Amino acid sequence: MKRIFQTTTILVLLGASIAFPIEASAYEEPTHYVHTKTENMTIYSAYGATISAAEKNGVYSIKANIVNNRQPLEVVIFKNGQSGVLQQVLKKGMEPVAYRDEGDRVVAIIHNNAELKFVQPEQLYFRDLAKTSTSSYIQTLAERGIIRGRTPDNFGVNDSLTRAQFSALLVRAFSFQQEPTKQFTDINLKTSWYGGHVGALHSLGIIHGKTPTTFEPNGKITRQQAILMLGRTLDAVDFVLEDKDDTTILPFEDSYTFQGELLRHTQTLYTIGALDDNANLNPNQYITRGQFAKMLAVTLQAAGRL
Template identity: 75%
Template sequence: MKGIFPKAIMVALLGASLTTPLQAHAYQEPTDYVHMKTENMTVYSAYGAKIAASEKQGTYSVKANIVNNRQPLEVEIFKNGQSGVLKQMVKKGVMEPVAYRDEGDRVVATIHNNAELKFAYPVQIYFHDIANSTYSSYITALAERGIVQGRTSDNFGVNDSLTRAQFSALLARAFSFQQEQTKQFKDVDAKKSWFGGHVGALHSLGIINGKAPNTFDPNGKITRQQAILMLGRTLDAVDFVPEEYDTLPYQDSNAFQGELLRYTQTLYGIGALDYNTNLLPNQYITRGQFAKMLALSLEAAGRL
């Protein structure tokens, strides 16, 4: 699915040359789309939304009558001398990541809720444990956007595992999905759990399921196979279509079928999976491994 805007280049951001696939953004170049322009911003919708957009003193406000995780808006903002990381203000003094790609003179963001956007100084990264890691550039790129955080201010925990709650929050935050509360899972408190809205957003899109119909298991760990499935479903949800499905080099992937095979081929094709003899699908995924998978999935979808 071809986007309205040209393909983004990620090399400078990640600090390494990356093979970039054909990108599929949130919108086709439609025959009838609506848009709203201000001095430095254009907001696009392929869904017939009524858009109200304004900008004042470096704050870009966007409101629409149809904005959700299945019908987002694409926002083009020309920098005109502004620098830093684009973020969205969720309440006074609190800013969160927004999915966007940097095209030099402008950024193109995908938003799933009404938003106030603003450029902010990037987070300074001091993770000592990523200095010699092959995942360093991906962790840094995500951390500068505020998508990932360290275990402490100077330790990322590159080899630590991820829980289902942590994974849900990272994935929803990275793609800036609108949070949705869910009442289906008895072990997810809609009012008190910090991850409830993220789980609800992913569950509503068919990206993540519970361990049982009424149990989410937020403290359970994520395997590599589960991460592949959920990232693949996420790419489907944002209409990414790969150019082709690559042949897998892994000896332990011969029995893969259906969506697991297709998503593994997709992620391997965009470079998100390490090249090893075995994929080790049942091994718990590390924070470093997932950072690479997430960064390259975002880039493939035109959101980093």
């Protein structure tokens, strides 16, 4: 579903919402979506879906005849005193779901039939975050279950990301539905933990193989590649930046050769605050886990999913 944001609003809210909950506002129910209700939940579809929903023992169940990575549902759940983070209940355990907290309620975006539940987040303390500027973003994503540490007390803030890890982070963050992919001969669908994540992103045009038949899951991600894939993800979820100026002048001395898709996505991410205002972007350097955590958190915030 399309979400239109004022640039100034994004930059103001981002700094506040990472540390403080958004203040509750009067709830106005949209009338132009197909929707259904339970006692504490309302579900919307912009795609004419037939929706059934139920809530029992703190579990919110949603089913629809149309739901996939391009036709999601928007789920409004009123907290009524409940606390914790919202997650999906799966047979194998709990998984993240993309949502924003609006004080008295949360608004989740789901790309598959789901059972949702508020759970108390795991208490995490990563010792290597003490002197980093990205600690608040990492803690926020870790609390939601989107990102995990190398060990219980070490995040690995300066470690690089592999293509498989990057794929999993994007799918978890946006709660995309995993899809199998048979195109890449170096991904074993039966044994790999990341095959469904790669398949979801590949089907949306967000990530490509290193060749038509190989993915190279252990290859590292550069800063330029991260920008491209985050930008494509915003396209996939129909994000629109209001008053976007295609003549935005980037401050990076090493971005003067950027053109086409790379230039467009760099301008968007810079405008929403996902890129630091440094002299150089260093597009060919491998991105670190800490750097990407900030980019991802800001991008989720802009897309209304954090």
